[in-house]
Amino acid sequence: MAAAAATAVVGVALIFAFVLQTAWPVLTRVGIAQFIFGDTWYPTRGRFGLLPLVAGSAALLLGALLLGAPAGVMTAIFLSEYCPKRLASLLRPAIDLLAGIPSVIYGFFGLISIVPIVRSVFGGAGFGPVAGSLILAVMILPTITSVSRDALEAVPRDYRLGGLALGATQWRTVYDVVVPSAWSGIVTSVVLGVGRAVGETMAVLMVIGNAPRFPRAAGQPISALTSQVALDMAYASGDHRTALFGIAALLLFITMGLVGVGRLTVRRQARQGRRR
Amino acid sequence: MSEYAIELRNVSVAYGDCQCLADVSLAIPINSVVALIGPSGCGKSTLIRSMNRTNELVAKTVTTGEVNFGGRDVYGSRMDLRELRERIGMVFQRPNPFPKSIFDNVAWGLRSNGIRGRKRLEEAVERSLRAAALWDAVSSKLDQPALGLSGGQQQRLCIARALAVEPEILLMDEPCSALDPIATQRIEDLIDELKERYTIVIVTHNMQQAARIADFTAFLMAEQPHEPSRIVEFGRSVEIFTRPGDERTEAYVTGRFG
Numbered sequence: 174m175a176a177a178a179a180t181a182v183v184g185v186a187l188i189f190a191f192v193l194q195t196a197w198p199v200l201t202r203v204g205i206a207q208f209i210f211g212d213t214w215y216p217t218r219g220r221f222g223l224l225p226l227v228a229g230s231a232a233l234l235l236g237a238l239l240l241g242a243p244a245g246v247m248t249a250i251f252l253s254e255y256c257p258k259r260l261a262s263l264l265r266p267a268i269d270l271l272a273g274i275p276s277v278i279y280g281f282f283g284l285i286s287i288v289p290i291v292r293s294v295f296g297g298a299g300f301g302p303v304a305g306s307l308i309l310a311v312m313i314l315p316t317i318t319s320v321s322r323d324a325l326e327a328v329p330r331d332y333r334l335g336g337l338a339l340g341a342t343q344w345r346t347v348y349d350v351v352v353p354s355a356w357s358g359i360v361t362s363v364v365l366g367v368g369r370a371v372g373e374t375m376a377v378l379m380v381i382g383n384a385p386r387f388p389r390a391a392g393q394p395i396s397a398l399t400s401q402v403a404l405d406m407a408y409a410s411g412d413h414r415t416a417l418f419g420i421a422a423l424l425l426f427i428t429m430g431l432v433g434v435g436r437l438t439v440r441r442q443a444r445q446g447r448r449r
Numbered sequence: 450m451s452e453y454a455i456e457l458r459n460v461s462v463a464y465g466d467c468q469c470l471a472d473v474s475l476a477i478p479i480n481s482v483v484a485l486i487g488p489s490g491c492g493k494s495t496l497i498r499s500m501n502r503t504n505e506l507v508a509k510t511v512t513t514g515e516v517n518f519g520g521r522d523v524y525g526s527r528m529d530l531r532e533l534r535e536r537i538g539m540v541f542q543r544p545n546p547f548p549k550s551i552f553d554n555v556a557w558g559l560r561s562n563g564i565r566g567r568k569r570l571e572e573a574v575e576r577s578l579r580a581a582a583l584w585d586a587v588s589s590k591l592d593q594p595a596l597g598l599s600g601g602q603q604q605r606l607c608i609a610r611a612l613a614v615e616p617e618i619l620l621m622d623e624p625c626s627a628l629d630p631i632a633t634q635r636i637e638d639l640i641d642e643l644k645e646r647y648t649i650v651i652v653t654h655n656m657q658q659a660a661r662i663a664d665f666t667a668f669l670m671a672e673q674p675h676e677p678s679r680i681v682e683f684g685r686s687v688e689i690f691t692r693p694g695d696e697r698t699e700a701y702v703t704g705r706f707g
């Protein structure tokens with residue numbers, strides 16, 4: 174067990190060291206600030222500004238969060254508080270299955286159904302932030318739902334009884350007692366979902382159009398950090414190639430930040446929830 | 450105006466096809482403390498929950514018979530469950546304060562009735578905490594988490610929370626079983642004070658406790674294993690504990706079985 178943990182830690186450290194070391198030349202040449210905040214990504218002309226990609230990723234994540242988090246949490250509330258047991262036992266595997274579908278398939282689904290819808294509703298090419306956000310929202314829903322649901326189901330039955338026995342409606346008991354009691358788990362589920370969305374490459378790549386421009390319209394192509402790496406890796410060389418490792422390093426830092434946020438919320442909740 | 454706070458007539462409760470209680474008739478006099486005693490699993494919790502219809506929140510149950518509360522049948526089709534549970538408060542075996550501040554716990558029931566005025570809430574919270582003999586201990590830290598209180602204080606907080614919505618009857622299912630003797634003593638004192646204004650039904654496994662605090666005691670038991678329980682004897686606690694009319698009651702209260 175300890176050996177496995179040590180392997181994991183060493184593995185992460187090695188990946189970090191490797192990525193940073195490979196990216197180092199371009200980082201020093203371009204300058205870290207210019208690399209992250211430069212507004213043009215045109216690697217074949219030596220322009221390595223990530224801001225359009227960062228903005229693209231941020232737009233996708235924000236959209237996925239705004240759509241996926243409420244939908245996932247509401248689904249979890251429905252499953253744990255309202256849904257008859259029999260129906261829940263049917264829905265649970267269906268939702269878990271959603272998590273296991275390969276992301277290429279999500280990509281195809283987005284390509285043939287979501288992109289045309291976005292095109293006819295918002296105009297433009299249809300490829301872009303809205304199509305990407307919708308796909309990501311569907312992809313993170315199972316994570317958010319299953320982790321939130323576990324948290325909701327761990328709330329003692331006495332809390333629910335306590336609320337209902339005071340003459341409150343079920344809905345008030347759910348949103349004002351059960352949900353706050355499960356809050357840390359719900360936040361964790363959202364952080365995990367966002368973590369999944371950050372790393373998601375394939376499905377996003379297939380529906381956002383992959384033009385490294387700032388997001389301006391719902392149906393206009395953008396690009397994202399992950400998809401850009403996947404696309405360029407096939408042919409990039411020289412500084413372009415090292416710059417892709419720079420992107421990888423940035424992604425690692427973002428993921429670490431998310432894990433940190435997750436741990437913080439859990440710890441804060443643990444302090445508040447301490448009993449006796 | 451009836452002299453009874455709540456009156457059960459031939460009440461039977463079944464969990465699925467497992468009949469738990471049969472033909473229970475019980476009239477609870479206003480402003481009295483009534484104890485329900487009986488061996489484990491005989492249906493005391495089921496009986497007390499039948500009075501505010503919380504059995505149906507716990508499991509699928511079928512209840513027959515009549516529970517008369519304020520001239521209306523609790524199980525009648527016109528009964529408003531919200532109103533019923535507001536007028537018949539409940540305190541559970543394990544203290545279950547919500548993970549909120551002390552103030553928000555006590556104000557919770559009022560807020561869910563749409564009462565919002567800060568002044569009114571503050572008055573009600575103070576009144577309820579005083580009634581639950583908890584005001585002096587918590588008045589300076591109302592905004593702190595309720596889960597930081599001791600077990601006995603948490604249970605008194607739950608009593609205050611139930612009192613805040615001004616119920617007529619307070620149902621208590623083994624309210625002291627998770628508490629130490631000193632906290633138990635304080636709850637018993639509290640029950641003694643509360644009966645001036647409330648009718649209290651309490652389930653307890655502790656014979657001394659029932660004898661000390663209850664004006665009336667009902668002894669519940671099944672004649673045979675796997676048969677539904679019935680009321681074996683109901684009467685003034687002094688009678689039940691000193692001159693029981695039934696030999697099973699005597700055996701139980703003197704600790705010869707159960």
Ligand SMILES: Nc1ncnc2c1ncn2[C@@H]1O[C@H](COP(=O)(O)OP(=O)(O)OP(=O)(O)O)[C@@H](O)[C@H]1O
Pocket residue numbers: 464467469487488489490491492493494495496507508
């Ligand atoms: N949720 C439930 N589902 C099915 N049967 C139940 C349920 N709750 C209770 N019962 C059955 O009803 C009977 C009475 O249970 P109840 O909890 O009312 O007894 P009790 O007298 O309160 O016991 P205790 O002293 O242990 O608290 C038990 O035999 C139990 O098997």
Ligand SMILES: [Mg+2]
Pocket residue numbers: 493494495622
């Ligand atoms: Mg019980």
